[in-house]
Amino acid sequence: xxxxxxxxxxxxxxxxxxxxxxxxxxxxxxxxxxxxxxxxxxxxxxxxxxxxxxxxxxxxxxxxxxxxxxxxxxxxxxxxxxxxxxxxxxxxxxxxxxxxxxxxxxxxxxxxxxxxxxxxxxxxxxxxxxxxxxxxxxxxxxxxxxxxxxxxxxxxxxxxxxxxxxxxxxxxxxxxxxxxxxx
Amino acid sequence: xxxxxxxxxxxxxxxxxxxxxxxxxxxxxxxxxxxxxxxxxxxxxxxxxxxxxxxxxxxxxxxxxxxxxxxxxxxxxxxxxxxxxxxxxxxxxxxxxxxxxxxxxxxxxxxxxxxxxxxxxxxxxxxxxxxxxxxxxxxxxxxxxxxxxxxxxxxxxxxxx
Numbered sequence: 001x002x003x004x005x006x007x008x009x010x011x012x013x014x015x016x017x018x019x020x021x022x023x024x025x026x027x028x029x030x031x032x033x034x035x036x037x038x039x040x041x042x043x044x045x046x047x048x049x050x051x052x053x054x055x056x057x058x059x060x061x062x063x064x065x066x067x068x069x070x071x072x073x074x075x076x077x078x079x080x081x082x083x084x085x086x087x088x089x090x091x092x093x094x095x096x097x098x099x100x101x102x103x104x105x106x107x108x109x110x111x112x113x114x115x116x117x118x119x120x121x122x123x124x125x126x127x128x129x130x131x132x133x134x135x136x137x138x139x140x141x142x143x144x145x146x147x148x149x150x151x152x153x154x155x156x157x158x159x160x161x162x163x164x165x166x167x168x169x170x171x172x173x174x175x176x177x178x179x180x181x182x183x
Numbered sequence: 184x185x186x187x188x189x190x191x192x193x194x195x196x197x198x199x200x201x202x203x204x205x206x207x208x209x210x211x212x213x214x215x216x217x218x219x220x221x222x223x224x225x226x227x228x229x230x231x232x233x234x235x236x237x238x239x240x241x242x243x244x245x246x247x248x249x250x251x252x253x254x255x256x257x258x259x260x261x262x263x264x265x266x267x268x269x270x271x272x273x274x275x276x277x278x279x280x281x282x283x284x285x286x287x288x289x290x291x292x293x294x295x296x297x298x299x300x301x302x303x304x305x306x307x308x309x310x311x312x313x314x315x316x317x318x319x320x321x322x323x324x325x326x327x328x329x330x331x332x333x334x335x336x337x338x339x340x341x342x343x344x
Contacts, residue, residue: 014209
């Protein structure tokens with residue numbers, strides 16, 4: 001039969017009581033090497049994550065991904081009469097992204113416009129882009145040959161493409177209008 | 184608890200209970216040097232990963248869990264090495280059991296791992312059932328059942344011896 005004293009004695013014999021020398025410095029040394037080992041294990045993982053994060057930047061740098069103006073979307077209007085000849089044209093800015101060999105179109109709100117006067121009587125001229133939502137002054141008291149500018153708003157584009165945008169020139173109180181159309 | 188405070192706590196625990204930790208690890212590994220190494224490794228691991236300690240738990244229980252795991256790992260490594268050398272770990276231990284106590288010792292070694300660990304933690308570390316349950320990640324009732332089963336097996340083994 002087993003009794004407690006037998007069990008205790010057996011346990012004493014299995015692992016006898018003894019004074020163990022303390023070495024806390026050894027513990028700290030071992031813990032430092034564990035931390036270094038953990039860092040070494042994690043380093044490749046961190047590098048992989050950073051590489052993945054940098055991939056789009058690298059794509060830009062290698063021109064794999066680039067932006068340019070939409071090659072085909074262009075709108076314009078011309079007013080040509082005895083008093084003047086004015087040509088208005090506009091293009092959306094950076095609506096195309098070249099991703100590798102493919103192209104993706106992204107809507108942008110920027111509209112780059114140009115207004116060129118080829119003939120003018122030297123009179124006082126005001127040029128406006130007229131939309132249902134309001135007017136945009138392209139130039140007031142226009143005396144130069146060419147004016148450039150940018151105007152924002154996706155709504156502007158939608159109105160122009162919907163045929164509701166007009167170029168309006170006012171020459172000495174006389175008004176000339178032309179619809180802005182897709183070219 | 185701040186990291187520095189916890190380091191101090193671990194150092195205090197090491198100073199106060201190293202003998203008990205090594206003794207329990209010795210019973211698992213059956214080798215004093217391996218036990219000492221497992222305890223040093225266990226404390227080093229606790230220091231290195233002290234930020235992962237949940238402060239609601241008991242620090243000593245957490246350290247026991249780490250050290251038991253280290254001792255079991257060490258035991259398995261030694262067993263693999265010993266089998267490669269066609270020498271059993273029991274042969275390597277300086278202990279030479281004989282008579283009734285020797286039979287109990289052999290019977291203890293043959294107990295299933297959970298029962299053996301429960302016996303060691305109860306007798307060497309003097310831990311209560313609740314703490315043993317936390318260390319072994321079982322329910323307190325399982326600890327009582329394991330200890331009871333262990334005693335029963337030892338009794339059967341010795342009666343038939």
